[in-house]
Amino acid sequence: MEGPVLTLGLLAALAVCGSWGLNEEERLIRHLFQEKGYNKELRPVAHKEESVDVALALTLSNLISLKEVEETLTTNVWIEHGWTDNRLKWNAEEFGNISVLRLPPDMVWLPEIVLENNNDGSFQISYSCNVLVYDYGFVYWLPPAIFRSSCPISVTYFPFDWQNCSLKFRERGVGDSPPAGQGQRGPQSPSGQPQPPGHHLLPHHPPQAPLLHHQHPGALRAHLLHGQLGLLPTGR
DSSP states (O other): OHHHHHHHHHHHHHHHHOSTTOOHHHHHHHIIIIISOOOTTSOSOSSTTOEEEEEEEEEEEEEEEEETTTTEEEEEEEEEEEEEEEEEEOOGGGGTTOOEEEEOGGGSOOOOEEETTBSSSOOSOSOOOOEEEETEEEEEEOOEEEEEEEOOOOOTTTTSOOOOEEEEEEETTOOSSOOOOOBOSSSSOOTTOOOOSEEEEEESOOTTSOSOOBSSOOEEEEEEETTEEEEEEOOO
16 A cells, blocks of 8 residues: 555645646746736736836947938847736745746737838837746846838038937837827826827836826837937927
8 A cells, every 4th residue: 555655645746846847937937828818919907998108218239321322220229128017927935936037029918119210111120039027027128129210311511410310119000190299207197187098108217117108109219319329209
């Protein structure tokens, strides 16, 4: 009888330790995406009328070229995204103190932010690197991209001319209705201002303390002037 008792004890130990040989990371992924029924096609909001705040920052890695005749600017950039997906929260103590997961981007919901003034028909990021998912639900994504954007060139004052090139980003699916272009400093928008569904683009900041919150989904424009690159809210 010792053999059957030992076998049953081993099976019970496997069940308690979790999932038949799965390590803690595998068990956590199964918990989030299978047991909790995660659906990447759904926006990470509790109610459909809510919007998703997306922190967005742009880092210029290399200014590859500026072609005057074609009026085309080619840049190599890193696009920093950050947002909260409460469906991806977990208790780290229950999963071997794992506080961050590195996952392929096609496993989670992603904001669809595109370069509007592209010059080659390529709107989106060409290479999708892994996303970082933290135990408190924050998702961080830093993909690289090479953009070819239109840049009007003026040589009226050559050789003392200067050029101002813009990279204009917009949420995919937003029409031509102009954004409000007005922001409210602080973590919350003014009372009485309705929040439309969609993504709200924010300059890069810690997620606990937003600096600027757009009242309507719209465009962000990055201006390249005298070697400096920054994101500014725009209206049309």
